[in-house]
Amino acid sequence: MNNLKNLQPKQFLKDEIIKKIQEKTEGIILHFESKQAWQLLNLIDKKLSQISDLEIEFSDIFKIYEKIIAKLKFIAFFYLSTSQIKDLFRWHIDIGLKIDIDLIDILKSKIIVFPITEADKLKQDISLILENSNILITRNRIKIENMENILPSVKNWLKDRRMYLGNKVDDTLAKSQYFINSQNIKNLSYKEKEILKKLFDFYDFINTSGVFPEGYPGDILIKWPDKEMQILDEGQLIDLEVPTISSNKAKKHNLNVQKSKQPKDNPYLKNLKNLIQKYPKASLERKALEEEMKKYN
Numbered sequence: 001m002n003n004l005k006n007l008q009p010k011q012f013l014k015d016e017i018i019k020k021i022q023e024k025t026e027g028i029i030l031h032f033e034s035k036q037a038w039q040l041l042n043l044i045d046k047k048l049s050q051i052s053d054l055e056i057e058f059s060d061i062f063k064i065y066e067k068i069i070a071k072l073k074f075i076a077f078f079y080l081s082t083s084q085i086k087d088l089f090r091w092h093i094d095i096g097l098k099i100d101i102d103l104i105d106i107l108k109s110k111i112i113v114f115p116i117t118e119a120d121k122l123k124q125d126i127s128l129i130l131e132n133s134n135i136l137i138t139r140n141r142i143k144i145e146n147m148e149n150i151l152p153s154v155k156n157w158l159k160d161r162r163m164y165l166g167n168k169v170d171d172t173l174a175k176s177q178y179f180i181n182s183q184n185i186k187n188l189s190y191k192e193k194e195i196l197k198k199l200f201d202f203y204d205f206i207n208t209s210g211v212f213p214e215g216y217p218g219d220i221l222i223k224w225p226d227k228e229m230q231i232l233d234e235g236q237l238i239d240l241e242v243p244t245i246s247s248n249k250a251k252k253h254n255l256n257v258q259k260s261k262q263p264k265d266n267p268y269l270k271n272l273k274n275l276i277q278k279y280p281k282a283s284l285e286r287k288a289l290e291e292e293m294k295k296y297n
Contacts, residue, residue, distance in 0.1 A: 004017075004020075004040075013061055018064060025037075025071055025072060034076050035076075037075035038072075038079045041069050041073060041076060044065060045069065074095065074106065077106040085110065085122070086125055086126065089129050089130065090129045093137075094136070097195045097199055103202040107123075116209070116210040116211060120210055123205075123207070124206070130155070130158060130203060134153045134155060136152055137152060137153070137154055137192075137196070138188055138196070139192065140152065144159060144160050158203060161175075164182065179196075179197070
């Protein structure tokens, strides 16, 4: 990063520098380095802003950097403002669908600190953006009802699915049948099917209010009377076997020492480890779970 900082703005137009930035961006995506993504996209923006008429005189290079910055923004999602988030989905949803990230998880990492009404408002705004998006996400044109030769845009794919589901928008079986039986989907490549699945899953999440478990951005820890603890994860209850230390041992030994002796195959720790993997490195959920893990290491 320091080497890039020392470069003059016009050096960012050189092929070898562009290639270096592309490679660095792919590494950031691979390891989901949120902070590094934020730093790099701000550096690129600062340098390019000093080049006059970049979009006109160097249009091809501008388009390359536009794609790089969009990728970095999806990784640095936690640092974006709500207006930046909406613009990202408005202009670059195709990039978010193609790179290896979980759109639901990165949105959860942002809105978990929001009041439910504010989180729902952002989700509704993104939903409206997608429902009006003309960005193409698959190759071949599709057919909707009796209309043929329809552009395979985000808007039209959502419309095709909505027309198939009718009043069964919350029916999981109907959604699966659409994905299996739709002639439009049968004509797609495996990669295109994965893009559509990602779109539909994300669309379903942003259209579920945070007042329902499936739409809540975080896991809910529940301690039942006279029962083990459980986590409510997207509407599913997961048992947690919390390790305990007898009162006699606690009196005789330091509590932290006892915790460090918990067996490595403890089911509670296994559950924590599995949950940690679900969240991006910069997410508040992951940090909280990692803090819990430290108590037993």
